[in-house]
Amino acid sequence: MTGIAFSLRGVGYRVAGADILAGITLEIAYGRVLALVGPNGAGKSSLLRVLTGDVPPSTGTVTLDGRPLAEWGAGDLARRRSVLPQENQVAFSFTAAEVVEMGRAPWRGDEEGAGDRRLVAESLARTDVLHLADRSFASLSGGEKARVSLARVLAQDAAVVMLDEPTAALDLRHQEDVMRVASDLAARGRAVVVVLHDLSLAAAYADEVVIVDGGRLVAHGSPGDVLTEHRVAQVYGTPVRVLPDPDTGRPVILPRRSQRVQNSPSSA
Known part of the structure; x- marks a missing residue:
């Protein structure tokens, strides 16, 4: 498929009087992998839950295929979008x-x-x-x-696939496999939204990256434009080095670690 899957305009989400999301305006296209990244508690999973229709926005509008998300029936929505939550639990x-x-x-x-x-x-x-x-x-x-x-x-x-931290429990090989599957889905015309913590993995496979911090959209664009040293350090509160991958040229994000060796009781 082509065109816009989701359109969000001024979306906010409040819980117990606290703003979990505020002023989110975003379009999500078919044929693309969009990675949602940001620090813990930034609002990534909440934004995904708004997109899935699991929770209604407190303010603003969300449309899927040009139709308000609230107007989709449960059956039609289940056939239109699939969701992988963080927790993989089965009762029986x-x-x-x-x-x-x-x-x-x-x-x-x-x-x-x-x-x-x-x-x-x-x-x-x-x-x-x-x-x-x-x-x-x-x-x-x-x-x-x-x-x-x-x-x-x-x-x-x-047609729309939403994955909440799909690589969190996986080894290196299967992390790569999952993201290749996401890329393949997008190449076949699906709209793919993936919540990730690994910034280098997001940079390697996403067509677009959205940074969310404090419930607000901080940046949206290509991995190279969004994942800069200054922005990542500012959002995550730690200095980083961003280098080009020698094979793909895409950004690789590395923390800047102190070279100081700390003595321990066993190192006398």
């Missing part, structure tokens, strides 16, 4: 394959449901968990649960 003893099959639930009774089995198998393979298909979800490691949960999102086959 389902197998990994059964968890992934849950992603097809919005299409039950629809002609699109005819490819359920194929999409489930493809999603398990793309996230490197096909060999875990018959394992109980509860028995999996944190990283395995995260990949199975991502497979569920992929099986939903939605």
